[in-house]
């Protein structure tokens with residue numbers, strides 16, 4: 046019998062309990078022993094729920110139970126979750142999490158405690174919800190030099206953009222729908238302003254290149270300033286507006302990472318990805334482009350990834366999964382990256398730009414610094430990067 050606990054019984058935590066209820070037999074067959082949910086730690090009163098018998102309020106019960114193998118941290122945030130994760134790892138428990146804020150900001154430290162204590166700290170659910178993407182990145186693609194990662198990393202904003210464009214509903218209503226479906230963060234500004242996608246692109250960078258990229262070090266722009274007029278002009282020109290996280294390695298060995306709304310060419314496989322779905326393209330120097338697609342948020346999809354990690358942690362009890370990243374990456378600024386740009390305003394189109402409708406143009410590839418200078422010279426009101 047293997048025992049695990051869930052800390053934080055919100056959307057993800059309750060999803061994990063439900064996945065165990067649905068699939069207990071097949072999980073036990075894969076593990077070679079039954080998996081028991083021994084504790085749920087939450088400040089809420091669970092006495093009227095089917096989980097009353099396993100509900101606890103004191104973390105030290107988990108910490109001091111020598112028979113507890115794995116702790117699922119689905120509390121969120123980087124305060125209590127950080128303290129309990131440190132203590133659980135120090136107590137020799139494997140820890141599995143969906144908490145991207147914690148992994149992006151404190152992953153280096155937590156992975157180093159896990160190494161010291163010979164336990165696993167796994168976080169597949171922290172990027173892409175139910176999509177297997179981190180394990181393929183650090184395992185299946187380990188034979189490659191990773192060149193670039195780009196993708197839709199936030200289900201809430203993709204849902205909002207899709208509902209606004211295809212459903213014709215206003216931003217606030219679309220956000221309320223995303224919240225009701227359990228996609229949005231407790232503070233939806235983290236979704237809308239791009240912070241959540243920023244944390245995820247940092248985790249992908251950390252794993253791809255083995256050097257820490259902290260969320261506060263990268264440029265992040267969300268969708269709150271988007272004008273539907275630009276979405277319509279983009280559609281007419283064969284592009285879709287998507288919030289993308291992007292990370293790449295430059296020829297001089299430096300890295301870059303950022304989040305911004307982009308015009309995405311209709312020919313790119315990311316363009317038709319709608320609703321809560323995420324899509325992440327990874328380019329390796331041997332494999333070329335691979336794309337990972339699926340539900341990027343929600344209780345059961347996220348719990349699917351968490352449960353996969355619980356099983357993996359138990360299967361790697363003696364020889365832990367070797368994961369981690371080291372010193373800070375040497376980062377190039379967004380200003381240095383070369384791509385085409387969408388500009389809109391009341392100006393005469395420069396000769397070497399593609400003319401779109403509504404006073405918009407698309408430039409030839411140039412650095413963000415050059416594009417900003419051009420936008421200023423023309424008096425453009427809107428400037429967005431383009432992914433071909």
Ligand code: HSE
Pocket residue numbers: 171173174198199200201202228229230236241341342343
């Ligand atoms: N709020 C996040 C999203 C949840 O919408 O993608 C999954 O990380």
